[in-house]
Amino acid sequence: MSVNYAVYRRLADLARFALLAAVIVVFLFPFLWILKSSFEPSSLLYGEVTLIPTDVTMAHYERAIEIGFLNAVKNSLVVAVGTTILTTGASLLGAYSVLRYTYPGRGASARLILLTYMFPHVALIVPMYQLASTLNVLGHPVTLIVLHSMLALPFCLWILQAFLEDIPRELEEAALVEGATELQAFYHVTIPQAMPGIIAAGTFAFIMSWGEYMFAYVLMTTSASHTVPVALFQLLGSYAVDWGLLSAVGVIATLPVLALFWLMAKYLGKGIAKGTGAV
Amino acid sequence: MGEVALQNVSKRFGDDVVAVDSIDASFRDGAYTMILGPSGCGKTTTLRIIAGLETPTEGEILINDEVVTNKPPQKRDLSLVFQNLALWDHKTVEENMEFGMRMRGVGKEERQARVAEIAEILRIEDKLGESPASLSGGQQQRVALGRSLVREPELLLLDEPLSSLDERLRLEMRTELARVHQELGTTFIHVTHNQEDAMTIADEILLLNNGRLQQFDDPLELYHNPANEFVADFIGSPSMNLFDATFVADGETYLDAGSFRLTIPPHVADAFRDTVDEGDVRVGMRPEALRFVTDESTPARNGTPTIDATVTIVETFGDFNWYYLDTGIGTDIVVQSADESAMENVDVGDSVTVAVEVDRLHLFDPRTEAALL
Amino acid sequence: MGISEYFPVERWRRGRRSWDRRTLTGMALMVPALVIVAIALIYPFLGAIQISFLNIGTNEFVGLRHYRWLIGQDVFWAVVGRSVVWTVANLALQGAVGIGIALLLHRHFFGRDAVRTVMLIPFVIPSAVTAISWQWVLNASYGPVNEWLLTLGLLSTPVNPFSEAELAFPTVILINTWRWAPLVALVVFAVLQTIPREEYEAARIEGAGIFSEFYHVTYPHLKDSLLILGLIGFLLTFNIFDLIWLLTKGGPVGVTTTLPVFIYEVAFNLRNIGRASAVSVVLFLLLVVFVALYFRQREFKESEFA
Numbered sequence: 001m002s003v004n005y006a007v008y009r010r011l012a013d014l015a016r017f018a019l020l021a022a023v024i025v026v027f028l029f030p031f032l033w034i035l036k037s038s039f040e041p042s043s044l045l046y047g048e049v050t051l052i053p054t055d056v057t058m059a060h061y062e063r064a065i066e067i068g069f070l071n072a073v074k075n076s077l078v079v080a081v082g083t084t085i086l087t088t089g090a091s092l093l094g095a096y097s098v099l100r101y102t103y104p105g106r107g108a109s110a111r112l113i114l115l116t117y118m119f120p121h122v123a124l125i126v127p128m129y130q131l132a133s134t135l136n137v138l139g140h141p142v143t144l145i146v147l148h149s150m151l152a153l154p155f156c157l158w159i160l161q162a163f164l165e166d167i168p169r170e171l172e173e174a175a176l177v178e179g180a181t182e183l184q185a186f187y188h189v190t191i192p193q194a195m196p197g198i199i200a201a202g203t204f205a206f207i208m209s210w211g212e213y214m215f216a217y218v219l220m221t222t223s224a225s226h227t228v229p230v231a232l233f234q235l236l237g238s239y240a241v242d243w244g245l246l247s248a249v250g251v252i253a254t255l256p257v258l259a260l261f262w263l264m265a266k267y268l269g270k271g272i273a274k275g276t277g278a279v
Numbered sequence: 280m281g282e283v284a285l286q287n288v289s290k291r292f293g294d295d296v297v298a299v300d301s302i303d304a305s306f307r308d309g310a311y312t313m314i315l316g317p318s319g320c321g322k323t324t325t326l327r328i329i330a331g332l333e334t335p336t337e338g339e340i341l342i343n344d345e346v347v348t349n350k351p352p353q354k355r356d357l358s359l360v361f362q363n364l365a366l367w368d369h370k371t372v373e374e375n376m377e378f379g380m381r382m383r384g385v386g387k388e389e390r391q392a393r394v395a396e397i398a399e400i401l402r403i404e405d406k407l408g409e410s411p412a413s414l415s416g417g418q419q420q421r422v423a424l425g426r427s428l429v430r431e432p433e434l435l436l437l438d439e440p441l442s443s444l445d446e447r448l449r450l451e452m453r454t455e456l457a458r459v460h461q462e463l464g465t466t467f468i469h470v471t472h473n474q475e476d477a478m479t480i481a482d483e484i485l486l487l488n489n490g491r492l493q494q495f496d497d498p499l500e501l502y503h504n505p506a507n508e509f510v511a512d513f514i515g516s517p518s519m520n521l522f523d524a525t526f527v528a529d530g531e532t533y534l535d536a537g538s539f540r541l542t543i544p545p546h547v548a549d550a551f552r553d554t555v556d557e558g559d560v561r562v563g564m565r566p567e568a569l570r571f572v573t574d575e576s577t578p579a580r581n582g583t584p585t586i587d588a589t590v591t592i593v594e595t596f597g598d599f600n601w602y603y604l605d606t607g608i609g610t611d612i613v614v615q616s617a618d619e620s621a622m623e624n625v626d627v628g629d630s631v632t633v634a635v636e637v638d639r640l641h642l643f644d645p646r647t648e649a650a651l652l
Numbered sequence: 653m654g655i656s657e658y659f660p661v662e663r664w665r666r667g668r669r670s671w672d673r674r675t676l677t678g679m680a681l682m683v684p685a686l687v688i689v690a691i692a693l694i695y696p697f698l699g700a701i702q703i704s705f706l707n708i709g710t711n712e713f714v715g716l717r718h719y720r721w722l723i724g725q726d727v728f729w730a731v732v733g734r735s736v737v738w739t740v741a742n743l744a745l746q747g748a749v750g751i752g753i754a755l756l757l758h759r760h761f762f763g764r765d766a767v768r769t770v771m772l773i774p775f776v777i778p779s780a781v782t783a784i785s786w787q788w789v790l791n792a793s794y795g796p797v798n799e800w801l802l803t804l805g806l807l808s809t810p811v812n813p814f815s816e817a818e819l820a821f822p823t824v825i826l827i828n829t830w831r832w833a834p835l836v837a838l839v840v841f842a843v844l845q846t847i848p849r850e851e852y853e854a855a856r857i858e859g860a861g862i863f864s865e866f867y868h869v870t871y872p873h874l875k876d877s878l879l880i881l882g883l884i885g886f887l888l889t890f891n892i893f894d895l896i897w898l899l900t901k902g903g904p905v906g907v908t909t910t911l912p913v914f915i916y917e918v919a920f921n922l923r924n925i926g927r928a929s930a931v932s933v934v935l936f937l938l939l940v941v942f943v944a945l946y947f948r949q950r951e952f953k954e955s956e957f958a
Contacts, residue, residue, distance in 0.1 A: 101678025127699025
């Protein structure tokens, strides 16, 4: 019995590892494939399929820089950083407001924000385009920052609400009793205590903004204002498809978010779990 | 100066929860006052009202004769030690302690000097650079106390500061609190549910139940002259024996409990007749005011009333025992005895006789629960 | 004393002010979030409703004409049906894969934290890069998948799944599942971590096998989280536009055209923004009805945002 059980356990563990390995391969394969392709000379790309490139070149990356893709990276950084700051700030204050204050319309404003997920964003394009051209802000990063903030806001609010809920009220009250004003207590106690949640919300907002395509495509009308996903997709249509270049550009487009994610994975994971009410 | 007065203070949450019900009390400057009561009696709410963390629904709070009812906590010169300590673990011990002075614009050098001074009194001077999270429970307690004391507030509020500590540490910190209070002379108002803490170190005890003030007196007064049945029952361990009886005064003066009578000896009978009407009463006897009557060592004094009973349970504490006696009235009568011959001889199932000290008898009105005698 | 006792003006003023100040602070803190939503959602949302009743060329009011048009369109109903299939299939697959992965991770082993981090990468990669890399991986002429399937003899001729009418929709669904399942796995894993070990030990002592263990111990803990996740997932998935558009633009022959893609097409390819807005409003109403039914069905815990 015990021998059988040990064998069974060993087999179950093996099966578990095999399945997990398969899952990881499937999850990583597409990105690893363009990573590989981005270093492969075009002559090899369109030949026999090999897992390891037999020759390596930087030509695709040189070409990506030549066509000015770094400008798109710069645009995306501006928009994503702006979105991160705006969303994190607005959702931190909003979550604090809902948690610590009572006022008429509190529940209603909170529910209003859920609307964000119910309305088809495609339908916002035309009115948004009209508004932006009236205000003469088409192609201006602020336009996109506001829209991306709207998209990231509900989930960031959930994340921060969950983190703020975990801060004992007494920590702030202790600051008040020691002579701090409410604002000072918020600054000296609440913000440092909520920092893991703030980082999680910020990371989420950045990733979301960095990858958003539709609004960026419609509202960033000049090619000088194109963000990464738009510039990337422009390449797919405008040239005779150059997969080496596309791969290199895809890698460049992914690296900033991947780096950020790698640094903040711990916080983001916890933030998503808390934001969805799992823990 | 740290004098606090509550004038007719009430606090309601919503429409039907009355946490604090028309409390009038003044706390003496420099005294160590305990607010005592069972959980949910409104003691923490009272403390938070004094601190300014809650606004009373009715009534006024005065600190040093100034009305502060609507002043926020940061404008009252007081500090509060929270039940969960509320230490900021993103700051070091030193940063925790100097925070109040920082908010008041005290210079860095003076802050450091004050923190060092208090840290030494509290014996945490070698922990200043550490995070509170890395300290032991007792050390955290000292840091919280230090944070509150370092800027010398006129008034220190403590919300169950000892409840999270284990028994040994609790006793140690209790003595420490008394020592610090003596050294600094600050007014302390300390909330607790533990009557032993209150009895041992408080100058005065404010006893609350269901949001109402029951009695506000010094500890011995609460013990010897409880104002009502609740106070009598709450103070003292084991609790006072309480049972129903009828007071009869027709020639003979006695309390009729049904299965036994307590005859009031002639020398106090007049006092009883003068203050108590005939009829139903609640009788209270402290377990330590009862003693066994045995032939050799403790004969019953002439005229002292006695009760015959059977021992049902004996609980041993080493230097004294608790005896649960069945007298036929439905509830056990508890006797605390340190009498050596009783501890040796009295056992479960034995028939015993207990003498009652008449001048330590308490009588309460069964309807109002107020003390009659 | 005197008159001030009957008219405690000072007291009223004091009391009111402290009430007002906290109320105003609370409201003020909400303002930034509300401004964002007002500019980027409420305003254009009302604009879309307005446009759905207008002829956008002439700006004249046309009443319910756009709505009547779409009710009469077989295409519209086909697209609604496809959107439902899209959403349900995605949620079912993501749920199954996500829960499966979470269960695989449930036992502690060396490197588990690394696996948990790495598996989130599909969610981090921008959808445009996702689209390009899958197109390249599944490329009929030079992609590895076709090559390997041909070598293994599973295919006789190379296939471009994005241009085959039967394959395109399932392929897009699978890629979207690939993108979102890690997130489900993360959340489910977090819930699993909260289940006390003793519950499993008790179940094992009572003789439960793997399946009854899942049903009697794991599932009851997961249920609440799955309900919330399901609601958010439903709304998000229903409204997905980017990935579908980037992979297939709704083709071939419209087999991957879900409602958001349909709206885009009607608005910008058929250049009828009024009709597109009418479709948007109907989609919104469908989701409102869905959410209302969902909330009525389920007693949610007291949460301000959910």
